Amino acid sequence: MSMHSSPIDKVAANDDILTQILIKLPVKSLLRFKSVSKHWLFLIVNPHFARCRNPNSSFVSGLFLYSSMRRRNPELNFIPLQNIENPSDDDDNAYLAPLTTIPSLSGKKILSSCHGLLCCSSHSSLEGDYQFRYHILNPTTKQFKSLPQPRDGHKGLNLVFDPSRSPHYKVVCVWRVDCVDLVLSVESDQNKLYYQIEIYSSETGSWRACAEPFTANRNSQFHSGVYWNGAINWFNTLGDSLYFNMEDERVRTVPMPPIPHGDWKRRPFRYYGESNDHLHVVEIYGPRIQFDVYEIERDYSGCFVKYHVDLGSVGAAFPQMMQRLSLDAMYYSFTILSLVREKKDGEDSFMVLHIPGKILWYNLGDKSFKKICDVGVEHCDGNGMIEDSFMYFWFHSFQYIESVAWI
C-alpha cells in the first residue's frame, strides 16, 4: 500500500469492511457496482456474500402470480408483501414488478420458486419444434441460465436450492421407464409404473441418472414438487404422496392428513407449500370456510393440525367471497395464494388470500385481515361473472425471496 494511503484507501483495500458496506446496499446499487472493478465484482458474486446479505433465505417479500384466465399467454403479476404501508424509497418492488418487460422472459412460465431462485420453462417455434426449454432465473439480479435439455418425456422439473446448505442448486427430474427397458420387473401391479430420477447440479453443469428405478402409482404427479427438509415432496390427489431425499437419493411416502368419511376419492388440495422450513398442506372437503392447516413432521412420522382457520369474519366483510364458483360449486370464492410462516409464529405468520376483486392479508395469530390490493377491478362492475375478478389460484402463485445468489 502506498505511504500516503488515505483513510478511504484503507477502507477500499480491506475486503471485510468493503463487504460490510456492500451488504447494506439495495439490490439496484449492488448490481450497478459490480462493474466498479474486478475486486468489487469478486466480492459481490462470492456465495458467502449472498448468504451474509440474506441470512434468512425464507423471507418472502412478494408473490409472482399468473392469471388463470388467459391460459395461452398468462400475464405475470407481482404483488409486494413487505412495506405495504410505507414502500421504501429505493423502490425495489417497482424495479421487480415489470419482470415481463425483459425480452428474454416473455413467453416463459414459472414452474417453481425455491429460496430466491425460479425454475422456468419456455417453448418457442423458432427452433422448428415445440420443445420446451428450461431455465433457472434469479428475479432479484435478473440473471438467468438455461439448463441442458433433460431427457425426453420427463414428468416435470423440481428445483432444489438452499443457500444455507450449499451455494449450488440442483434440479430433480422424473421420467417414466418403459417396461421393455426393465429387466428387474418383479412387481406386476397394473396400477404401478416404474420411474427413474435424474439430477442436474449447477456444480457440474450436467444431468446424471441416480439410484434404482422405483415404482409409484400410475397417476403420480412429479411436477410441482416442494423442496423442504432436504427432500423434494410431491403431493398426489390419488395415491400416495412421495418424497425424494436428496441425501440418500431414495423415494418414500409422505404421511398425509386422514381423509374424512365419505366418497372422497381424490384429495382436494387447496394449498401446499414450504415456508421458513415448515411444510404446510390444506385440503378442504366440500364448500367450507372452516379448514385446518396441517404441518408435516420433520421426520415424516406423521402430520398435525397447525392452525384451525375460520374465514367467517372475512366472508362477513367481503360477501363476494361467499358465492359458489359456477365452474365448481364445491368452492367458495376464495383461494389461498401463500402461507408465510414467520419467526414469531403466534404473531406474524399469515396467509395471502384471494377473493373476487381483492388480495387479502390474513394474520394466522390474531385472525385479523386487511386488503393488500385490488385485482381485476375492471370486471367488478357487477355485470361480469364472478370468475372474471377471481383469477389466481395457489398453483399459479410463487414466492419472491430476495437473493443475490449468482447463478
Next chain:
Amino acid sequence: MSSSLEKNMLILRSSDGEEFIVPEVVAVMSKAIKNMVEDECASNTIPVPNVDANILAMVIEFCKKHDESEAEAASDLKTFDSEFVNRGQEALYDLITAANFRDVKELLDALCQNVAEMIKGKSVHHIRIQFLGYQLFEILTSNFIWNIWCDRDFD
C-alpha cells in the same frame, strides 16, 4: 474504594500516547479488547495501536452512549447513531478502520450503513473516483476493455 474503582476501569492508550480511563463494560464493547481482558493479558493500560486520540475519543463516546442507553428508547439511540456517523470523510473512514480493527460491531454497522446510504445512488464512475482514486490510472491504462464492458447500462 480506590481499588474497586480501578478494578472496573481500564486505561486505553492511543497510538499517539494519550490515555483514556474507561469503564471496563464500555471498553469490552470492543471484542478485541474483551478478548485481551478475558485472556488476562491486559495490564492496567491497554495500548490501542493504529488509532489516534481523536478517533479513540469518538469510539469511546459511541460505546459509552450505547452502554448507558440500554434502557433508553431504541429510537433515541438511532437518532444518536445517525448524528454520530454524520462526519467528514476522513474521520468517517478512520472510524471505520478503527471499528473494524478493534471489532466494535455496533459501531461498524452504523458506519457502514452510513457509507451505503451515501453511495447507493452514485454512478460507477463516481465510485471509482471516490474509492479507487489511487488506482484509477492503473485501471484506465490496463483495463480499457474492462471499462467499456463495465459502462454498459444495467438498468
